[in-house]
Amino acid sequence: MDFRDSPEDAKFRQEVRAFLGKEYRGEYQGEGDARGAAQIAAREGPAAAERYKAWMRKLAAKRWIAPAWPKEYGGAGMTVMQQFVFNEELAKARAPRPGGIGVGFAGPTIIVYGTEEQKKEHLAGIVSGEAVWCQGFSEPGSGSDLASLQTSAMRDGDDYVINGQKIWTSGAQFSQRMILLARTDPSAPKHKGISYFLLDMKSPGVTVRPLVNMGGTPGFNEVFFDNVRVPRKDLLGEENRGWYVATTTLDFERSSIGTSIAQGNAVDDLITWVKKQRTEKPERGSGNGVAVGLKLELAERAVEAEAARLLSYRVITLQNRGMVPNHEASAVKLYAAELSQRVAETGMKAAGLFGQLDRSRSGDGNGAKDWPPNRGRFVRAYLNSVSSTIAGGTSEVNRNIVATRGLGLPRD
Ligand SMILES: Cc1cc2nc3c(=O)[nH]c(=O)nc-3n(C[C@H](O)[C@H](O)[C@H](O)COP(=O)(O)OP(=O)(O)OC[C@H]3O[C@@H](n4cnc5c(N)ncnc54)[C@H](O)[C@@H]3O)c2cc1C
Incomplete structure (x- = not known):
């Protein structure tokens, strides 16, 4: 495969970068996504939810909530590759990417199986970023x-x-x-x-x-x-006949390449944090050297994040050719989910004993809330990554798919 952008994709990448440079003011940063403003309000308060909504409105105005959906359904009619470029650029800027179940797989399934009335009733709410x-x-x-x-x-x-x-x-x-x-x-x-x-x-x-x-x-x-x-x-x-509709949903779900992009970012952020401990004022407990073992582990994570990215490219390339990825999507899901656990473990090691502290649970007496390194992100990533090898299809089930459909091994 040719990893360079086609002239059209390169032009589009520039357009997204220019848009981000002009429009993204860090309105909302972080793990906001999928479940919309109500979830962010519950987790971080109404002001954060309003900032998130403001960002989603900017994307909706460009038809960039569901960029690869056909224009008649409120998308921008982009190719799958352009949508990938779009997601990559948003991820690099650490801007929240639109997504979630509505955009990711409920909407696409309605586009395939829905009546005109169902499309009218449901798709507009999804592309406006409002319906969860x-x-x-x-x-x-x-x-x-x-x-x-x-x-x-x-x-x-x-x-x-x-x-x-x-x-x-x-x-x-x-x-x-x-x-x-x-x-x-x-x-x-x-x-x-x-x-x-x-x-x-x-x-x-x-x-x-x-x-x-x-x-x-x-x-x-x-x-x-x-x-x-x-x-x-x-x-x-x-x-x-709902089972056959559901398999379409599951194809869209497993094809999600968001985790690979997120893992690339997580490794980059971790390396930046470790370097900062060395060159600037280190956070409590982290010292200002970088142990040889940690350096080697970070190098391994960086190589693995690159491998995850390449596996995603394979899925995107198939989708861009109008094919439905199958065992290829399982391989991405499996690899990226297990990588998220390894990255989280490396983060915990880098942070040392203080890594166990979570900002939200450290109380606010005596400045204790300032103790968790990286604002408690290490421990949250560590705990949250445990379920990644279960959600959306377990690692064992995905290994079975790669073994039988990918490698042609017998089922029993
Ligand atoms: C964070 C999270 C979010 C989720 N969100 C949703 C959601 O929004 N909506 C939803 O519908 N579901 C959701 N799920 C459920 C998820 O899809 C299921 O947990 C998953 O499919 C596994 O099913 P199970 O929990 O019943 O485990 P089981 O299927 O009972 O599996 C138990 C164990 O047996 C293994 N196993 C099962 N079958 C085989 C086999 N054939 N070969 C080898 N090993 C096997 C599994 O790998 C696992 O280790 C979520 C799960 C998590 C953890």
């Missing part, structure tokens, strides 16, 4: 073996009546809509009796109960359905 979606697929007994799900949807007149439970539903407490899988024919083989719904989260009978993860954040939820009525117009695709 969550994904109600996993259940307490169904994760990797998703087709075994038990939540039921029974026809009753013009509605379906939903009963059951979902779990690990990221951002459900901030979402207006859910892409929901439920069983409409319990007597059919497991893949054939499932339907796909676009659920209004305000429907009576929906209860969302946040779960606090080991990093102390309520990132995901249990969601309970007690006789929830969903109108027939909110069925996406055909009744009992």
Whole structure:
């Protein structure tokens, strides 16, 4: 593959850089993304949420919330490669990238399977950056073996009546809509009796109960359905054919290359922090030398981040040719998720014992809140990275896909 930008892509890269130089004032920096302003408000307060919204409005005005969507649906009609260039440039500037479940996989699935009414009803909210979606697929007994799900949807007149439970539903407490899988024919083989719904989260009978993860954040939820009525117009695709709609969603989900870009940034930031300890005033506990072991480890992380980037290029190249990446997307997901854990471990080593301190939990007496190195980011990244090899498909499942579909090894 030729790694240089085509003349059109190079021109577009310049356009994005000029836009960022002029328009991005660091309105909002950090882990804001996906679950929108409500999540940021809960985590960091209303002022941070307003700054995030201001940035999203600037992107929406350029049609850059979902840049590769067709223009008729509110996108900018960019190629997949241009969208990648766009994401790379935003990442380099540390500007929040639009994304999340709405842009990343609910919207694209609606574009493929939705009726004109469904597209009209849902896509505008996503490209404005306002509507937040969550994904109600996993259940307490169904994760990797998703087709075994038990939540039921029974026809009753013009509605379906939903009963059951979902779990690990990221951002459900901030979402207006859910892409929901439920069983409409319990007597059919497991893949054939499932339907796909676009659920209004305000429907009576929906209860969302946040779960606090080991990093102390309520990132995901249990969601309970007690006789929830969903109108027939909110069925996406055909009744009992929802599994095939869901595989399209999962293809979009696994193709996400955001983690590779994020890991490149995380390694760069870590190296910058380590150098700063050496040349400027070091933070408590870090000393001003760089141990040989740490230097070697940082070099290894830098090489791995580059490998993750190249694996992403492979996926983008396939998508740009109109192909659907399969085991190639699994390889990126697997490698980038495991890399995020190694980068977080290296960060903790670099920070030493003080790395365990988190700014938000260190109290404010005697200047204690200033003690966590790098404002507590090391420990947060370390705790949050643990789930990365489970979310969106576990490492074991992705290794199986690479082994069987990629390497042609037998299934059993
Ligand atoms: C942070 C986070 C966010 C999430 N967000 C969402 C969300 O928004 N929406 C949603 O629907 N779900 C979400 N999930 C759920 C996620 O998709 C599931 O956790 C994941 O698919 C694994 O399913 P499980 O937890 O049921 O584990 P299981 O499938 O029960 O797996 C248990 C263990 O067995 C292994 N295993 C299972 N099958 C095989 C096999 N065939 N071969 C080898 N090993 C196997 C797994 O790798 C794992 O180690 C999230 C999960 C996390 C951790």
